[in-house]
Amino acid sequence: MLQQTPVTRVEPIWTDWMARWPTPSALxxxxxxxxxxxxxxxxxxxxxxxxxxxxxTIAAAHDDTVPSGTDDLEALPGIGSYTARAVVAFxxxxxxxxxxxxxxxxxxxxxxxxxxxGPARTKPDLADVDALLPPDDATAAEISSGLxxxxxxxxxxxxxxxxxxxxxxxxxxxxxxRPAYDGPRKPVQGFAGTDRQVRGKLLDVLRGTAxxxxxxxxxxxxxxxxxxxxxxxxxxxxxxxxxxxDGRFALPA
DNA sequence: CATGCGTGGTT
DNA sequence: TAACCAAGCAT
Numbered sequence: 502m503l504q505q506t507p508v509t510r511v512e513p514i515w516t517d518w519m520a521r522w523p524t525p526s527a528l529x530x531x532x533x534x535x536x537x538x539x540x541x542x543x544x545x546x547x548x549x550x551x552x553x554x555x556x557x558t559i560a561a562a563h564d565d566t567v568p569s570g571t572d573d574l575e576a577l578p579g580i581g582s583y584t585a586r587a588v589v590a591f592x593x594x595x596x597x598x599x600x601x602x603x604x605x606x607x608x609x610x611x612x613x614x615x616x617x618x619g620p621a622r623t624k625p626d627l628a629d630v631d632a633l634l635p636p637d638d639a640t641a642a643e644i645s646s647g648l649x650x651x652x653x654x655x656x657x658x659x660x661x662x663x664x665x666x667x668x669x670x671x672x673x674x675x676x677x678x679r680p681a682y683d684g685p686r687k688p689v690q691g692f693a694g695t696d697r698q699v700r701g702k703l704l705d706v707l708r709g710t711a712x713x714x715x716x717x718x719x720x721x722x723x724x725x726x727x728x729x730x731x732x733x734x735x736x737x738x739x740x741x742x743x744x745x746x747d748g749r750f751a752l753p754a
Numbered sequence: 755c756a757t758g759c760g761t762g763g764t765t
Numbered sequence: 766t767a768a769c770c771a772a773g774c775a776t
Contacts, residue, residue, distance in 0.1 A: 504772070547774090
């Protein structure tokens with residue numbers, strides 16, 4: 502849920518979700534429609550389906566227990582380098598380099614003396630953070646937590662609060678005179694008018710109805726017919742929507 | 755490796 | 766206010 506999504510938006514949904522489906526097998530037993538409605542407007546609903554699939558795999562192949570190794574974790578749908586290591590470190594208290602956008606920024610500044618992190622490069626990024634972790638599991642996990650927190654609260658992208666930074670004295674960026682970031686900028690992805698927006702609108706209709714709806718109901722939310730059709734088709738392909746025998750559309754069973 | 759994938763608060 | 770961006774992942 503936290504992938505590319507602010508904590509404040511996730512927290513209430515996560516709380517309800519865990520109360521409703523406290524174990525992987527419980528989640529696996531739920532319908533896709535129920536899961537997508539519970540996910541609500543959290544965004545990137547394919548994550549909900551991947552989580553559902555991951556829960557089924559964990560229930561069937563891992564004795565209903567979330568794996569504790571990065572390889573097993575990364576083999577699950579929706580679990581990548583970051584999430585796998587976050588589970589190892591924060592779920593199991595073990596030593597694992599946890600590299601999210603905040604940690605990459607902290608390392609870019611404090612270690613490399615740059616204004617910000619460039620494009621993600623998984624292997625070198627992992628190596629950078631690995632080098633910062635002590636051998637002891639519990640301490641390493643605590644350091645990982647601290648790195649993320651430092652990036653989220655102090656070493657922020659906009660206006661870093663260097664005056665209260667605990668590593669100010671050792672920061673390479675400070676020593677460098679706080680140079681501005683000069684590398685390539687990740688292009689900002691637009692939203693208005695994109696397929697993402699249209700898919701969101703279509704799915705919002707399906708989430709909001711208890712019964713399957715005719716195509717007309719979907720046509721109403723977007724004027725561009727070719728784009729609308731393309732998006733509806735992609736939702737069907739992704740397993741986020743279903744078309745019944747009578748031609749009506751609904752969330753998948 | 756670049757791109758597409760939701761959403762809504764902040765600047 | 767349009768742009769930015771928030772605990773990434775899959776292809």
